[in-house]
Amino acid sequence: MLVVALALTPALAIIIVSGMEQGAALAEDARRDAARQVEAFAEIQVRVTGSTRQMLRTLTALPGIKAMNVGLLSEILRSVHANNPEYLNLTAVDADGVVVASSLLETGLYLGDRRHFREALDSGEFSSGRYIINMIDETPAIAFAEPIRGESGDVIGAIAAIIKIDSYTGLFENFRLPDESILGMLDADGVRLFFYPPKETNPVGQRIKASVWDDIRAGGDAGLFVETGSDGISRFYAFKKLRLAAGREPYMYVVYAASVDAAYGRSRAIMRRNAALLIAVAIFAMASSGYLSKKLFGGRLERIVAAAERLEAGDLGARVGASDGSPDLGRIAGAFDSMAENVERRARERAEAAAAISASLAEKEILLKEIHHRVKNNLQLILSLFVLQSEESDDPSAFRDTMENRIRAMSMVHEMLYESEDFSVIDLGAYADSLVRLISGVIGEGAAVTVEADSIECDLDKAISFGLLLNELVTNAFKHACRGRPDGAIRVTLREERGFAVLSVRDDGPGLPQGFAIGERSGLGLRLAQLLASQLFGELSWNEGPGAEFTARFRSRESPGR
Numbered sequence: 001m002l003v004v005a006l007a008l009t010p011a012l013a014i015i016i017v018s019g020m021e022q023g024a025a026l027a028e029d030a031r032r033d034a035a036r037q038v039e040a041f042a043e044i045q046v047r048v049t050g051s052t053r054q055m056l057r058t059l060t061a062l063p064g065i066k067a068m069n070v071g072l073l074s075e076i077l078r079s080v081h082a083n084n085p086e087y088l089n090l091t092a093v094d095a096d097g098v099v100v101a102s103s104l105l106e107t108g109l110y111l112g113d114r115r116h117f118r119e120a121l122d123s124g125e126f127s128s129g130r131y132i133i134n135m136i137d138e139t140p141a142i143a144f145a146e147p148i149r150g151e152s153g154d155v156i157g158a159i160a161a162i163i164k165i166d167s168y169t170g171l172f173e174n175f176r177l178p179d180e181s182i183l184g185m186l187d188a189d190g191v192r193l194f195f196y197p198p199k200e201t202n203p204v205g206q207r208i209k210a211s212v213w214d215d216i217r218a219g220g221d222a223g224l225f226v227e228t229g230s231d232g233i234s235r236f237y238a239f240k241k242l243r244l245a246a247g248r249e250p251y252m253y254v255v256y257a258a259s260v261d262a263a264y265g266r267s268r269a270i271m272r273r274n275a276a277l278l279i280a281v282a283i284f285a286m287a288s289s290g291y292l293s294k295k296l297f298g299g300r301l302e303r304i305v306a307a308a309e310r311l312e313a314g315d316l317g318a319r320v321g322a323s324d325g326s327p328d329l330g331r332i333a334g335a336f337d338s339m340a341e342n343v344e345r346r347a348r349e350r351a352e353a354a355a356a357i358s359a360s361l362a363e364k365e366i367l368l369k370e371i372h373h374r375v376k377n378n379l380q381l382i383l384s385l386f387v388l389q390s391e392e393s394d395d396p397s398a399f400r401d402t403m404e405n406r407i408r409a410m411s412m413v414h415e416m417l418y419e420s421e422d423f424s425v426i427d428l429g430a431y432a433d434s435l436v437r438l439i440s441g442v443i444g445e446g447a448a449v450t451v452e453a454d455s456i457e458c459d460l461d462k463a464i465s466f467g468l469l470l471n472e473l474v475t476n477a478f479k480h481a482c483r484g485r486p487d488g489a490i491r492v493t494l495r496e497e498r499g500f501a502v503l504s505v506r507d508d509g510p511g512l513p514q515g516f517a518i519g520e521r522s523g524l525g526l527r528l529a530q531l532l533a534s535q536l537f538g539e540l541s542w543n544e545g546p547g548a549e550f551t552a553r554f555r556s557r558e559s560p561g562r
Contacts, residue, residue, distance in 0.1 A: 004285045008278065015274045022270065027236070030263035031224055034238035038222070038256040041183060042240035045254055049144065049242070052087075052161050053126050055080070056146035059159055065148060068094070068156055073101040077159075088162040089136050092148070093117055095156050104136055120145035120158040126244055128251035131191040131205055140165040140204055142193055142252075165204065168194045180233055180259035184208075186216075188251055201231040212237065216253055226260060234260040304333055307340070316344040426463035428501060428556060429453035432494050435467055439474050447482035453494035456501050458556040462536055466503075466556075469532040472525040473505040473550050479525075481509025481548065500538075501556040504549060511545015 059065055059080065064072040077090040081103035091102040097112015099105055111117050116129030124147050134141035145160040168185070177183065177197070184202075185194040190213040192204045207213065209230045216239045219225070224238045235257035241250040293301070303320050310318035319340055320333040432453045440449045458466060474492065482488030493504045518530050518540075529550070533540035538554025 004289045005282065008282050008285070011278055012275070015271060015278060027260070027263045030258045030260075031236050031238075034236045034256050034258045035222070035224055037183075038238040038240050038254055041256060042242060042254040045185065045242060045252065048163070049128075049244070049252075052144045052163070053146065053244075055084070056126070056144065056159050056161060060146050060148045065092075065159070066150060068100065068148070068150070070100050070107075074103075074107075077101055077103045086163070086167055088134055088141055088164040090159065090161055092159045093121075093157055095121060097121065100157065109135075114143065114160075116143040116145040116160055117158050120147045120160075121155055123147075124149070124155050128188075128244060130187045130189055131193055133205075134162055134164065136162075140193070142187065165194050169196065178258060179262055180235070181262075182229075182235070182255075182257050184255040184257075186213075186253040186255065188249060190216075190253075193252070199231055202229070216255070229257065236260060236263070311340055311343070316340070316347055425457045425557075426460060428456040428458045428463065428466060429494060430455070431458075431463065431467065432470055432492065432503075435470055436474055436492050439471060439478070443475065443478050447478065447485065447488040447490060449490045449492070451492045453492070454496050456494065456496050456556050458501070462554075462556060465532050465535045466501075466554075469529055469536070469552060470503065470505070472529040472532070473503075473552075476523070476525050476529070476550075477505055477507040477509070477548070481507035485509075496556075499555060500553050503552045506547060506549040508547045509545075512542060512548050514544060516542065516544055 059076065062076065065076065073092055077092065081087060081090045089102065089104045091105055091111070092100055093111055094100050097110055097114075097117055099107050099109040099111060101107065112121070114129060114132070116127050119125075119127035119129075126147075127145050129143040129145070132141055132143065133139070141162050141164050143160050143162045145158045147155045148157040148159060150156040182199075182202070183194075183196045184192060186208060187193050190207050192202065192206060192208060195202050195204055198204075202208075209227075212227050212229060215225045215227055215237070216223075219239065221241045221243075222239065224236060226234065227237055228234045237255060237257045239256075240254045242252040242254065243250050307318045307320045317340075319337045321337075430453075433451045436449060436451050440447070470492075474490065477490045482490065489508045491504075491506045493502075493506075495502050495504075518526050529552075530540050533552045533554065536552070536554035538552055540550060540552050542551070543549040
């Protein structure tokens, strides 16, 4: 049955490949058709715009209109409108945008804020507006305007022709669009001026889908792309940008879109039909091969299958038995028994290796915990030695407190280390928060301490130096800014900035003296802080005030040689 299936595979591949090629060809035809259609529809709009421009330009060239003879102008507009019913209204305004004559509107209305009038008056050129609701019957419309120039050549007004958008339906309803194909016109802001056939998901007067609008604007004067529309249908979108003059921004976009599914539908139907025929042939051939297989191979094959099932169930001792010497299944049975013996032997070897690894891992875990335990004991021993040494100091209590904090900072690193899953790194954020709270609990004197720390991984050898540095800076802040001030405040921040760890310790104390620098006369804590910053291959800086701020910047995971 497998041989039959493999024999039919090339035929299936041919069906799939030919279907894909046919689908690609039909899709390419759909793209070319979309490009042709949008060019045809755009040409219609170009003619509409051209005829409107010619009419308005002819009107503005009449002597009576150039002289702004209001009575004559009104009579001309009404006469032209009567002979050109495709226009909703013809209106003339003066240089201030006030209606002086109209075929339907009353005079005295201010229309200077309408975009088509404003551009015509300001630029002195034929202009187009955006989507508007007209004042005659409050339906969607688009307007074109031509400036009126006086005898001196100055712009003294403008005449506009209003085209009702519903009139476009009559132009295009005779076109027989394919299923799920659409035709649309957009103004310069991406608002639908016209959409055919009408759809609730694509209302006129609303902006089109942002992704479609972005693709249209990003293209040249004409283009084609695939996108999913507002109605959720994937289409080939062809568009054409219309301009009133070269170099000016488009005043309108004509869009035609054809359904991608419709383009591929025919090839898919043919592919499904051919695949169904192939499946029928495959079922017959495989049924025949199954019957012949049972007759020709029968029991020998069943013994091999039974042994394989036992082996799969975990019985590593499963064997087919002695081969019968036949050149086909007999050799397979012998190879199977040999394989089963190898599997059984390797299973024993893996079990023995797993036991050895488990024992070694347990031994290493015990050893690692012992190492950490010894490190902690050593640190505690150092703490005891410093406590004894402090008895010979001028101020044993202060010396002991200082050294205890330093050693606790070192000990905390190891405590966090053996409690974590990764023995090579420390989370500086958690470490800083715990350490600052420990110091505050020992010498805080009631001061308010805030910690804002990012989670930053740090190598173990750097973590101890970081802890000692943080201890020195926080202890210094308590000592010089908060001693005797229960209302004092300290703010500790740790941020990761472009691969660097940036530690900042700021207090609200009197600040540092002018021209402050860390030198031989500085306290041991600040000199130690500067040395620790160097050991971190970083730098320590400070601001004098008000309120002292020390900042250390270093890489937490890089060695100095990198």
